[in-house]
Ligand code: HEM
């Protein structure tokens with residue numbers, strides 16, 4: 180510490196003032212200046228997210244300005260953690276509002292006793308921001324920035340990691356990840372893949388920084404505010420989750436009051452598209468302000484539901500169409516207000532999301548052994564558990580799903596054969612095209628394609644379809660993108676430690692030799708190619724390392740991703756005061772009814788499909804394995820009659 184506190188205070192205040200100008204000029208001003216081309220897709224960042232992002236950018240930029248000033252004065256680099264003491268950090272937090280001042284005692288409000296808040300705030304009464312929207316992704320292992328503060332891995336190209344430069348993400352994508360073919364296997368249906376992405380949209384969304392015109396179309400993730408007992412950690416750049424990490428159907432209801440108001444309809448219902456509905460009068464999702472510029476109005480809700488391809492539309496629709504069915508609660512409880520009907524329905528639909536995810540989806544992904552080892556039976560709400568999404572979960576482990584995506588979207592007729600009028604589509608023709616649902620037969624042809632076709636197999640030498648590595652379209656970027664390169668670069672942007680550190684974190688042996696790695700991957704050629712690119716096993720990007728591991732028996736992921744996904748799921752369950760099985764959430768009779776929930780039932784109830792395979796995540800042959808919807812159990816809402 181080289182300054183007395185008055186000098187430091189002055190330095191901090193003037194650095195803060197300069198940082199305000201820099202942030203508004205470089206980040207927020209440039210947002211307005213960019214051209215809109217015919218093919219540019221735009222999504223406006225939500226005001227709440229923007230406010231937190233700006234505060235975090237100001238905090239981070241203040242540190243940079245301060246460092247520059249100190250460097251000028253002393254002609255040497257100083258780490259901010261060596262320069263500042265807690266008192267200075269408190270001053271910076273106060274100036275930048277990052278993190279914002281602790282919440283008032285609103286957590287004891289009656290409403291929060293009974294129903295979840297929309298932002299997730301106050302789920303945990305002692306730590307009201309745990310799991311809430313617009314908070315930092317938490318770190319299970321410390322970040323590894325090149326300057327220990329904010330520079331992504333690989334930023335300073337001559338810099339060596341374990342004696343070697345990191346390979347370029349484009350090269351890794353081209354040589355290891357992209358695959359011209361994705362053969363199908365026959366155990367699971369395409370719906371299993373779809374649910375993965377759908378539920379991820381309930382758990383994490385990492386907003387990206389809107390920078391000026393960059394030569395490479397990669398936008399860093401926005402900074403997040405973070406308060407941490409370790410000073411160095413508190414000063415490092417963190418990333419944000421702009422939605423609630425809880426499995427709370429925020430994908431249906433939104434994660435802030437404005438979005439909730441947009442998505443909410445009259446009398447406890449959800450809003451619907453007022454121009455279009457399907458041939459049987461079933462509603463479509465409401466339109467939103469963010470649309471591909473110059474294109475047809477897409478019926479795509481903003482911020483909450485993220486309908487990136489036409490295949491995502493049916494799951495959003497099925498969930499949304501469940502709401503009016505449940506509002507039948509009103510006829511059972513005529514004394515309930517619209518607000519009570521809405522909240523009780525939201526609670527039931529939230530529980531359905533939890534059950535389908537934890538009971539039906541997760542065991543298939545991580546396998547029975549990981550489930551027992553890392554999740555186990557439910558023992559009740561534990562307020563000491565932080566349910567926030569982990570950085571490594573959002574940035575690596577749960578992106579396992581990208582290797583399970585098919586290159587084509589199948590559309591099937593009532594006999595589960597290729598549709599006569601609406602043929603199969605290459606994946607790139609489905610990006611941001613929900614109009615295909617409205618204009619091309621409703622949700623049914625796609626939904627039948629999801630339940631009636633097998634999901635692709637994942638082999639270490641056939642990972643991501645070229646549809647994703649050559650032709651991906653993402654919001655706000657006019658070029659076609661490469662999802663493999665984006666995932667790898669995102670991991671470096673977030674400074675995730677390398678593959679081996681995560682293996683050790685999960686109690687697995689680190690990989691030291693080609694022989695070790697070949698065994699873990701189950702394919703020596705691929706293991707060799709990866710090691711020849713990375714040169715050192717510790718340098719392997721964690722997303723790649725986890726993705727190529729041989730699956731555990733009965734799972735769709737290797738040991739590392741199974742462990743990381745399981746750990747996340749466990750905290751999402753145990754750290755959620757409103758978990759459906761937690762004491763006082765539902766009466767025993769209601770729980771019995773909720774257990775009857777199934778995705779097959781929801782499909783039967785909310786589409787024209789009359790026959791299903793009972794577990795629609797599994798692949799059955801039509802018609803021999805299919806049963807009539809009449810045979811699929813339904814929830815009886817009379818269990819909700821209030822005496
Ligand atoms: C056609 C299907 C899909 C497309 C086009 C797609 C595309 C994308 C894109 C563009 C990103 C952001 C990449 C970045 O810049 O960092 C992303 C993130 C992500 N994807 Fe996918 N994805 C698909 C399916 C899936 C599936 C099946 C899963 C999981 C089972 C999944 C899990 C994730 C996760 C966890 C993230 C990070 C989310 C965040 O925190 O922002 N995706 N995906």
Ligand SMILES: [Ca+2]
Pocket residue numbers: 381382422423424425426427428429430
């Ligand atoms: Ca959520």
